[in-house]
Amino acid sequence: MPSLKQCNLFINGREEKPSSENYFIRENPATEKDFAQIAESNKKDVDRAVSAAKISFGAWSKVPATERAKMLLKIADVLAKNQKQLALLNTLETGKPIRESSLVEIGGSIRTLEYYSGMHTQLNGETIPINENQMSMTIKEPVGVVAQIIPWNFPLLLAFWKIAPAIVAGCTIVLKPAELTSCTIYEIAKLCSKAGLPDGVLNIVPGKGEVAGQALVEHPDVDKVAFTGSTSVGKHVMKTASDSVKRVTLELGGKAPCIIFDDADLENAVEACLRGGFFNQGENCTAVTKLMLHKKIYKKFLDLYIKRVKKIKIGDPTKQDTEMGAVISKEHYENVLNYIAKGKSEGAKIATGGSRSRKFKKGYYINPTVLENVDPNATVACEEIFGPVVAVIPFSTEEQAVEIANNTEYGLAGGVWTQDINRALRVAKSIKAGYLWVNTYGGIVPQTPYGGFKQSGIGKELGKEGIENYLETKCINIYTGGSMPRWYKG
Numbered sequence: 001m002p003s004l005k006q007c008n009l010f011i012n013g014r015e016e017k018p019s020s021e022n023y024f025i026r027e028n029p030a031t032e033k034d035f036a037q038i039a040e041s042n043k044k045d046v047d048r049a050v051s052a053a054k055i056s057f058g059a060w061s062k063v064p065a066t067e068r069a070k071m072l073l074k075i076a077d078v079l080a081k082n083q084k085q086l087a088l089l090n091t092l093e094t095g096k097p098i099r100e101s102s103l104v105e106i107g108g109s110i111r112t113l114e115y116y117s118g119m120h121t122q123l124n125g126e127t128i129p130i131n132e133n134q135m136s137m138t139i140k141e142p143v144g145v146v147a148q149i150i151p152w153n154f155p156l157l158l159a160f161w162k163i164a165p166a167i168v169a170g171c172t173i174v175l176k177p178a179e180l181t182s183c184t185i186y187e188i189a190k191l192c193s194k195a196g197l198p199d200g201v202l203n204i205v206p207g208k209g210e211v212a213g214q215a216l217v218e219h220p221d222v223d224k225v226a227f228t229g230s231t232s233v234g235k236h237v238m239k240t241a242s243d244s245v246k247r248v249t250l251e252l253g254g255k256a257p258c259i260i261f262d263d264a265d266l267e268n269a270v271e272a273c274l275r276g277g278f279f280n281q282g283e284n285c286t287a288v289t290k291l292m293l294h295k296k297i298y299k300k301f302l303d304l305y306i307k308r309v310k311k312i313k314i315g316d317p318t319k320q321d322t323e324m325g326a327v328i329s330k331e332h333y334e335n336v337l338n339y340i341a342k343g344k345s346e347g348a349k350i351a352t353g354g355s356r357s358r359k360f361k362k363g364y365y366i367n368p369t370v371l372e373n374v375d376p377n378a379t380v381a382c383e384e385i386f387g388p389v390v391a392v393i394p395f396s397t398e399e400q401a402v403e404i405a406n407n408t409e410y411g412l413a414g415g416v417w418t419q420d421i422n423r424a425l426r427v428a429k430s431i432k433a434g435y436l437w438v439n440t441y442g443g444i445v446p447q448t449p450y451g452g453f454k455q456s457g458i459g460k461e462l463g464k465e466g467i468e469n470y471l472e473t474k475c476i477n478i479y480t481g482g483s484m485p486r487w488y489k490g
């Protein structure tokens, strides 16, 4: 298949074929045409990659943090120089609009690299006075070899949320991309190497989760696992990693509520909830999928909202003016349509959308869908759909709103809209989730710690907390007094 793009392993600074010589085909979800062949790494390949990371850790962890920080800036520079072609590749494999690939995936990755470059000044421990004869100090040491496992919805941005802090902390990496989206990150590994990243610091093992991912999480020489993906796989990863007590951080699924009170600025709320619901085809862990409207503004908000949803420009994701592209795969497309059917069967009314887009013969296009008058206990109000489907739920009181918002096993993100600052803070504090927006929605910046409560995860990425995942704290006690006090008399 000479015309297909080939995505191989990247180990120790070199492109490598899979030892099994097996590849699987990835299609472009917007055209359903075969587009790439992806190497299937197996346990043997993972062993080679981990071994490369382990060997390079010795030298990389001793490189001064200032130099590691400079490397992040060089990588940012390489991304910026190649932004156009990387964005196109990312769009071809994900189906997302090119402006999102360019501004969010590549732009966001650059901002993350720049932020963590500055964090090299924060790798300090503390000195802790104990008494006049003794003091302690803590020092920060890189964790070691880290396994990074990435989902398909933001294959680049989520990779750099992990790669950037790991590199500046002095760790080395073996990264498994999602099988649906391996191409762009593989290109990036090659570019990083060209930019001067030493061999073995960033290794890529594309392939199947249950083979390559599993081997990585089981590997005895992996010190930490940073996983982003579904809650069900995350639980399995955590169990597997526990065998050797690996450090584990999990960024998992979500079911974000956004509560609009009757005093909210409706026009701004509509704008934010459009992006909150349909950005990235709704394939977004913080997507507003529980849009909760106070009964007094229910109709007014919905009229404004539906009018705008109908105008979202769905189409060829490679075009600059496309606002919504195709969902990631046939299987996922069918899942999302099944959820819509389930919503209908459980009593919701389809206010707009609800089916595939008829504009295209090929491609996994789903019209942006709004389900109205959804019961708070309905499946579509509780489970993560991960597609362009927003469930609208009316409420009457603040207490009821909080109860509905928390009626889920997830706790990743949420939003509150009101002009009353006391109510805004009260409600934001009452929602059991890790990331809240008030009078805005969406957009996660590298400066802020992001991560879930409940079954949405463990630990934080980004911000100062994000680098702690890649560091161990060692305490060194120093005796500065004269003779040691006697414990034994003899």
Ligand code: TAP
Residues within 6 Å of the ligand: 149, 150, 151, 152, 153, 154, 158, 176, 177, 178, 179, 180, 207, 208, 209, 210, 211, 212, 213, 214, 217, 228, 229, 230, 231, 233, 234, 236, 237, 251, 252, 253, 254, 284, 285, 384, 386, 412, 452, 456, 457
């Ligand atoms: P998953 O199916 O969980 O896959 C995530 C990653 O885990 C993929 O690389 C997958 O490989 C790999 N994997 C599968 N089985 C594995 C195993 N046994 N051991 C190790 N790795 C394994 O998720 P997805 O469908 O790609 O992504 C969507 C989910 O991610 C949603 O639930 C979404 O909410 C969540 N998500 C969360 C966040 C944050 S920051 N909280 C951000 C984005 C997405 P394959 O691709 O080969 O299956």
